[in-house]
Amino acid sequence: MEFVAFFSNKQDVSAIEVDVRMNREHRLVLHHETLEKGQDYVTLEDVFAYIARENSPIRINCDLKEAGLEEAVYELADKYALWPQVELSGTVACSYLAKWSNQILMNIENGMDDALHGEHIGRWGENVLLEALSKLSRSQAKVININHQLFTDAVQERGKQLALEFSLWTVNDLPAIGNYEKENIYNITTKKAWTYIQQKGVQTG
Numbered sequence: 001m002e003f004v005a006f007f008s009n010k011q012d013v014s015a016i017e018v019d020v021r022m023n024r025e026h027r028l029v030l031h032h033e034t035l036e037k038g039q040d041y042v043t044l045e046d047v048f049a050y051i052a053r054e055n056s057p058i059r060i061n062c063d064l065k066e067a068g069l070e071e072a073v074y075e076l077a078d079k080y081a082l083w084p085q086v087e088l089s090g091t092v093a094c095s096y097l098a099k100w101s102n103q104i105l106m107n108i109e110n111g112m113d114d115a116l117h118g119e120h121i122g123r124w125g126e127n128v129l130l131e132a133l134s135k136l137s138r139s140q141a142k143v144i145n146i147n148h149q150l151f152t153d154a155v156q157e158r159g160k161q162l163a164l165e166f167s168l169w170t171v172n173d174l175p176a177i178g179n180y181e182k183e184n185i186y187n188i189t190t191k192k193a194w195t196y197i198q199q200k201g202v203q204t205g
Helices: 002-007 044-054 070-079 094-103 126-138 153-161 174-182 193-204
Strands: 015-022 028-030 059-064 086-090 105-107 143-147 165-169
Touching (some): 002 015, 002 044, 015 044, 028 070
Parallel strands (some): 015 059, 105 143
8 A cells, every 4th residue: 555655646647556356255455466365465445445535636557467357346446436537457358448448458468369368478479469459449449558568660550540549568667768758658657657757857857
């Protein structure tokens, strides 16, 4: 919760990302890896309650680490009147694009054949990426979530042709963050947000 409290009132940070899973008690909790029995985890409700209490405008990108969590996240966000601030990424079914397209950062692999999902991303050829963009566009995707190393000129150009925006992860090189910011990339996920903001403040101060 520390990072949620820290960034919730930082005007230069527009969104935070949390990894979401469902525990044995059917509560949404924050954790990247598979949950361990007997361990306590911060709940998504704790995060939503804090954001609502602080009246923070920050967006919350819920990276779904398991299938079938979409409705549970929606119901919890709606409980705290935060749904307009919530975005979904990760394991999101394409069927939700029809009603929530503006709030889904659709992982590019969701536009690929299932056989490719287990492949290392470095083995996805550019043609596979371009085909996935076209498929997701037809499914009403608006924003594509993609590793920044796969964001080639060809991918960017196809995105423009299809009127798609991009969410890039995980960009920890400070000059690269600046370059993407100048290109008006929709979302830049980074572990260096505060370092970048401080450096930017020094340069412009």
